[in-house]
Amino acid sequence: MKPLLLALLFLSAATIAVAAPDPGAEEAFAPSDALRELLEAEGDEGGPMIGPEERAYFDALPSRAKELFETAIEDELMTEGEHLQVILALGLRAPALELLMQDSCIVCHTDPWQDSEVLFSPDPAASDSPAHLDLREFTNDVHFRRGLSCAGCHDGDPLDTVMTDPVYESMPPAPERHEDRRWVPEFCARCHADPAIMRRFDPDMATDQYAKFRESQHGRVLLVEGDSKAAECVSCHGVHGIRTSRSPRSLVHPKNVPDTCGGCHADAEYMAGYVGRDGEPLPTHQLEEYRSSVHGRALLEGGDTGAPACNDCHGNHAALPPDVTSVAQVCRNCHAGNGELFDGSNHKDAFDRNGWPECGKCHENHAVAETDDSMLSDAADSLCVDCHERFAEDNEECAETPRYFHATITSLAHETDELEEQITHLAERGLDVDALASTVDQGRDVLRRARSRIHAFDRGEFVPLETEGREVIQAGWSLVDEAEAEYRFRRNGLLASLAIMALLAVGLWLKIREVDARE
Amino acid sequence: MSESGASSRVMRWLDERYGTSQLADFLRSKEVPIGVHAIYWYYLGGATLFFFVLQILSGMLLLMYYQPGEATSYESIRYITTKVPFGWLIRSIHCWSAHFMIVSLVVHMFSTLMLKAYRPPRELTWVTGYLLFALSLGFGFSGYLLPWNELAFFATAVGTDSVKSVPLVGDWLLNVLRGGPEVTINTLYRFFALHVSILPILTVGLIASHLVFVQRQGMAAPVGEKKAPRGMKFFPNFAMRDLLLWLICLMAIIVLSLLFPYGAGIPGVEWELGTKADPLAPAYPGIKPEWYFLWVYQLLKEFPPHLFGFEGPEVCLLVIAVLLATWALIPWLDRKARRNEPSPGFSDFGVGAIFFLLFLTLKAWDIGGGDGELPDDAAVARTCAWIMVGLAAAVTALRAFLFEHRFFVYSGAALLQAVLNGLFGLSYLLAGGIAGGLAAAVTIAILVGERRGAPSPGETP
Numbered sequence: 014m015k016p017l018l019l020a021l022l023f024l025s026a027a028t029i030a031v032a033a034p035d036p037g038a039e040e041a042f043a044p045s046d047a048l049r050e051l052l053e054a055e056g057d058e059g060g061p062m063i064g065p066e067e068r069a070y071f072d073a074l075p076s077r078a079k080e081l082f083e084t085a086i087e088d089e090l091m092t093e094g095e096h097l098q099v100i101l102a103l104g105l106r107a108p109a110l111e112l113l114m115q116d117s118c119i120v121c122h123t124d125p126w127q128d129s130e131v132l133f134s135p136d137p138a139a140s141d142s143p144a145h146l147d148l149r150e151f152t153n154d155v156h157f158r159r160g161l162s163c164a165g166c167h168d169g170d171p172l173d174t175v176m177t178d179p180v181y182e183s184m185p186p187a188p189e190r191h192e193d194r195r196w197v198p199e200f201c202a203r204c205h206a207d208p209a210i211m212r213r214f215d216p217d218m219a220t221d222q223y224a225k226f227r228e229s230q231h232g233r234v235l236l237v238e239g240d241s242k243a244a245e246c247v248s249c250h251g252v253h254g255i256r257t258s259r260s261p262r263s264l265v266h267p268k269n270v271p272d273t274c275g276g277c278h279a280d281a282e283y284m285a286g287y288v289g290r291d292g293e294p295l296p297t298h299q300l301e302e303y304r305s306s307v308h309g310r311a312l313l314e315g316g317d318t319g320a321p322a323c324n325d326c327h328g329n330h331a332a333l334p335p336d337v338t339s340v341a342q343v344c345r346n347c348h349a350g351n352g353e354l355f356d357g358s359n360h361k362d363a364f365d366r367n368g369w370p371e372c373g374k375c376h377e378n379h380a381v382a383e384t385d386d387s388m389l390s391d392a393a394d395s396l397c398v399d400c401h402e403r404f405a406e407d408n409e410e411c412a413e414t415p416r417y418f419h420a421t422i423t424s425l426a427h428e429t430d431e432l433e434e435q436i437t438h439l440a441e442r443g444l445d446v447d448a449l450a451s452t453v454d455q456g457r458d459v460l461r462r463a464r465s466r467i468h469a470f471d472r473g474e475f476v477p478l479e480t481e482g483r484e485v486i487q488a489g490w491s492l493v494d495e496a497e498a499e500y501r502f503r504r505n506g507l508l509a510s511l512a513i514m515a516l517l518a519v520g521l522w523l524k525i526r527e528v529d530a531r532e
Numbered sequence: 533m534s535e536s537g538a539s540s541r542v543m544r545w546l547d548e549r550y551g552t553s554q555l556a557d558f559l560r561s562k563e564v565p566i567g568v569h570a571i572y573w574y575y576l577g578g579a580t581l582f583f584f585v586l587q588i589l590s591g592m593l594l595l596m597y598y599q600p601g602e603a604t605s606y607e608s609i610r611y612i613t614t615k616v617p618f619g620w621l622i623r624s625i626h627c628w629s630a631h632f633m634i635v636s637l638v639v640h641m642f643s644t645l646m647l648k649a650y651r652p653p654r655e656l657t658w659v660t661g662y663l664l665f666a667l668s669l670g671f672g673f674s675g676y677l678l679p680w681n682e683l684a685f686f687a688t689a690v691g692t693d694s695v696k697s698v699p700l701v702g703d704w705l706l707n708v709l710r711g712g713p714e715v716t717i718n719t720l721y722r723f724f725a726l727h728v729s730i731l732p733i734l735t736v737g738l739i740a741s742h743l744v745f746v747q748r749q750g751m752a753a754p755v756g757e758k759k760a761p762r763g764m765k766f767f768p769n770f771a772m773r774d775l776l777l778w779l780i781c782l783m784a785i786i787v788l789s790l791l792f793p794y795g796a797g798i799p800g801v802e803w804e805l806g807t808k809a810d811p812l813a814p815a816y817p818g819i820k821p822e823w824y825f826l827w828v829y830q831l832l833k834e835f836p837p838h839l840f841g842f843e844g845p846e847v848c849l850l851v852i853a854v855l856l857a858t859w860a861l862i863p864w865l866d867r868k869a870r871r872n873e874p875s876p877g878f879s880d881f882g883v884g885a886i887f888f889l890l891f892l893t894l895k896a897w898d899i900g901g902g903d904g905e906l907p908d909d910a911a912v913a914r915t916c917a918w919i920m921v922g923l924a925a926a927v928t929a930l931r932a933f934l935f936e937h938r939f940f941v942y943s944g945a946a947l948l949q950a951v952l953n954g955l956f957g958l959s960y961l962l963a964g965g966i967a968g969g970l971a972a973a974v975t976i977a978i979l980v981g982e983r984r985g986a987p988s989p990g991e992t993p
Contacts, residue, residue: 443624443793445614503621507790514783521776528768 042076047086054094062094067101078107081114088174090120116171118163150254159214194241198226201246225331249273270322275300302380341371354468389419414472425482429456432489444496452489563763564770565753575777576640582778583633590626600724602717605680606808624789627803634824637665645882648869649752655863660742662860667735672822674727685809686816689715697845755874826896827889834960876939884942891920891950917954945971
C-alpha cells in the first residue's frame with residue numbers, strides 16, 4: 014500500500030509541477046475601449062471587420078506590440094476598424110509588426126481612407142495605388158527589416174504625426190523627379206557610398222557602387238548625357254520592395270538578372286535609337302539567345318546559380334559592353350584553362366591580326382551552345398572547316414589536324430561508352446564492377462581534358478592525352494576480361510558442383526528404390 | 533577390432549547412459565501415412581526446416597563480415613558481395629533461401645489446412661506452425677533493413693509507419709519498433725538484434741516444440757481413418773526421400789543464385805544493393821515491400837482515409853487482425869474435422885483465402901497498369917480480375933473433377949469480389965462487402981440447415 018501511496022504522491026507532484034504557471038508569463042493585456050471598438054467593428058455586410066484568424070493573431074501578440082496599436086489610436090493615426098484589419102491581415106511576425114507600428118509615416122499611409130496616390134496597400138491594383146506602394150513588398154524590404162524607417166530615405170521623424178518640411182525637401186518634387194532621374198544614384202549613395210553608415214547595417218557590403226556606376230555606360234548615359242531612360246539604382250533594385258540579392262524574389266537574384274536586364278534590353282521600342290560602339294543599333298535579341306544558351310539553360314532551367322547571368326560578363330554597377338579585346342578575358346573568369354591553352358596556341362596571333370573575339374568566334378556570345386564533337390568534324394558547315402577553307406586553304410596541316418582531333422575524340426568517346434555498357438552487363442550477373450566503373454570515370458576525365466586540349470590547336474600537345482585515353486580503355490577491357498573469367502569460373506564451378514550433387518541425388522534415388530524393393 | 537564391433541560398443545556405451553536404444557526403436561517403428569491422394573504434402577515441413585537450416589548457416593557466414601552501423605552496414609554488405617570470396621554466393625543463397633522458406637511455409641500451411649491435419653489432438657502443432665510463420669515474416673522484415681540501402685530504408689519507413697494506426701498504443705509501438713520517432717540507425721540496431729538473436733532463439737524453441745509434437749503424435753492420417761491405409765517407414769525410406777528433396781532444393785537455389793544473384797527483378801523479390809540509405813533524401817518512388825507483405829500493402833491502399841467515422845488504416849488493421857485470428861483458431865472452428873468428418877467448407881475457405889491474397893498481391897504488382905508514371909488502377913484491377921477468373925476456372929475444375937469437391941462458397945465469394953472490383957468497376961471494399969455478405973448468408977443457411985438435420989450442400993458423402 015505504501016509504495017502505491019508514494020507513487021500517487023509523486024504523480025500528483027509531477028502533475029502540479031507540469032501544470033504550474035510559467036513565472037515568465039506576462040500580465041494579461043486589457044485593450045482600451047477605443048481599441049476594443051476597432052477590434053469589434055462591423056464590416057459592410059454586418060459581419061465582424063476583424064475575422065477570427067486576425068483576432069487570434071492579435072490575441073497572440075505580445076503586450077508591447079498591442080500597446081503600439083493603443084498609441085496609434087491615441088495619436089489618431091488609426092481610427093477605423095478597416096485600417097486595423099489591413100495591418101492585422103499582413104500576419105507579420107511580432108518584431109516586424111512592432112517596427113511597422115513604431116513608424117508613424119507608414120501607419121498613416123496605410124489608412125484605407127488615405128488618398129490612393131500615397132496609400133500603401135496590400136493590393137495596390139485593387140485600391141488604385143501606384144504599384145511601388147505595395148504594403149506587403151514594403152514589409153519585406155531589406156531597409157525596413159533592418160530598422161530603417163521611412164525617414165531613413167524621406168527624412169523627417171518617424172514619431173511625427175504630421176508631414177514636415179524636411180520630408181517634402183528630401184527629394185526633388187514630382188513630376189520632375191520622375192522625369193529627370195539623375196538625382197537617384199546620388200540619393201542612394203548618401204548611405205551606400207558611406208562605409209561608416211553601411212558598417213552599421215551590412216559590414217560586408219561594398220560601398221563603391223556609385224563610383225562604378227558613374228563610370229559605367231548606364232552612368233554615362235544618365236549622368237553625362239542626361240538621358241533618364243538609362244538604368245539607375247531603382248531600375249534594377251526596385252523601390253519599396255528591395256531585397257538582398259540572395260533572396261530568390263530579389264530582382265537582382267542571379268536567376269532574375271536576365272529578366273531584369275531584359276526589361277529594357279529586350280524591348281526593341283525602348284532601346285530604339287541607342288547604338289553600339291560600331292555605330293550599329295543595339296540589338297535586343299540577347300535575352301532570347303541567352304535563354305537558349307548553355308549558360309541560360311543551366312541557370313534558368315537547372316537552377317545552377319554558378320552559371321553566368323548578364324552581370325557576370327558585363328559587370329553590374331560598372332556595366333560596360335565588352336569589346337573584342339576584353340570578351341575573351343570575361344570567358345577566362347570561369348574557363349581559365351582553355352584560355353591559357355588558347356593564349357599559347359598558333360591561333361592567338363591570327364585572331365588578334367583579324368580582330369576576332371577569341372572565344373566568341375567559335376562559341377558565340379549570348380547564344381553559347383553546348384559544345385559537341387561534331388564542331389570538329391569534316392562536314393562543310395563545321396567550325397574548323399568553315400574557317401580553314403577561307404583562311405588556310407593551302408595549309409594541309411591545318412586541314413588535317415581537326416580531322417585527327419575529331420577522329421581521336423569520337424573514337425575515345427565511343428570506346429568509353431562501350432566500356433560503360435559492360436558495367437551494367439557485368440553487374441547484372443553479380444560481378445564486382447567497382448574497378449571498372451572507376452576506369453570508365455578515368456576515361457571520361459581523359460575525354461574532358463582532351464576536349465579542352467583542343468584549344469591549344471596543336472597535335473603534339475594532344476597526342477599524350479590520346480595515349481593516356483587508349484591505355485585507360487585497354488585497362489578497362491582487361492578488367493572486363495577478368496570479370497568474364499570470374500563468371501566462367503563461377504559457371505564452371507556451378508556445373509561441377511551440380512554434377513556432384515546430381516550424382517549424389519541419383520545415388521540416393523537408386524538407394525531409395527533398393528530400400529523400397531527390399532520391403 | 534572390426535568397425536561394426538566398435539560402433540556397436542559406442543552405441544551400447546551411449547545406450548547405458550542415455551537410453552538411445554529407445555530412440556532407435558522409435559525411429560525404426562515411425563511411419564508416415566500415405567494419404568488418399570498423395571504423400572507429397574508431408575515433405576513440405578522437412579523442406580521448410582531445410583531452408584531454415586540453410587538460412588542459419590548462410591546467416592552465420594554473413595555475420596562474420598557484416599557490421600551494423602551508419603558507416604558500416606551498407607559498406608560491409610558491399611564488401612561481402614564484391615570482395616569476400618564467394619560472399620556474393622552466400623548472400624544470394626541467404627536471400628533466395630529466405631524466399632523459398634516462406635513459399636514452402638505457405639504451401640505447408642495450406643496443405644495442413646486441406647488435409648485437416650490440425651484436428652485434435654494436433655491443435656498446438658497448428659498453433660506453433662502459425663507462430664513460426666509469423667516469426668518468419670519477422671525475419672523477412674528485420675533482415676530487409678540490414679543492408680541499409682535506399683530501398684530498404686524507405687520500405688521500412690513505410691512498413692513501420694502502418695503500426696501507427698494501432699488504436700491507443702500505435703505511437704508507442706512505432707517508437708518501440710523504430711527506437712525513436714523516425715527510422716534511424718537505432719532502428720537498424722534493434723532489427724539486427726531481432727534478426728540474429730531474438731527471432732532465432734524463439735524460432736529454434738518453437739521448431740523444437742513443433743517437432744516434438746509431430747514426433748509424439750505422429751503425422752496426421754487422412755480424415756475419416758484412424759490409421760492410414762498404409763504407411764511408409766520414416767527411416768530410412770521417408771528420410772532418404774527428404775534428403776533427396778533437400779538436395780534438389782539446394783541445387784535449385786545455387787542455380788538461381790548464379791543466374792539471378794540479385795533476385796527475380798520484380799518488386800518484392802529483388803535485393804540489389806543499389807545506393808546507400810540517406811535519411812534526408814526524398815522518399816524513394818514506388819516503394820513496395822517483400823512479396824509476402826504485398827497483400828497487406830494493397831489492402832491498406834484499398835481503404836479510404838476515413839470509414840464509418842474511424843481512420844481507414846485502423847479499420848484495415850482490424851480486418852487483418854480478425855482474419856489472422858480466425859486463421860489461428862481454425863482447429864477449434866472446424867467442428868466437423870474435430871469429429872474426424874470431412875469439412876469441405878474449410879477446404880474451400882483455404883482456397884478462398886488463396887484467391888483473396890492472390891488478387892491483392894497481383895494488384896500490388898500493378899499488373900496491366902500501363903507504362904505511365906502512375907499505374908491506371910482500373911486497368912490493373914481489370915487485368916488482375918481476368919487472371920483470377922482464368923485461375924479460378926482451372927483450380928475449380930481441378931477440384932471438382934480430380935478431388936470431387938462440391939463446396940465453392942468461399943472461393944466463389946473471393947472470385948466474385950475480384951470480378952465486381954475489376955470487371956464491374958465497384959470499389960474493392962464494396963465488392964468485398966457484397967461477396968462477404970453473400971458468403972455469410974450461405975454459411976448461415978448451411979448452419980441452420982445442419983441444425984435441422986438436413987444434409988449440407990456439397991458435403992462429400
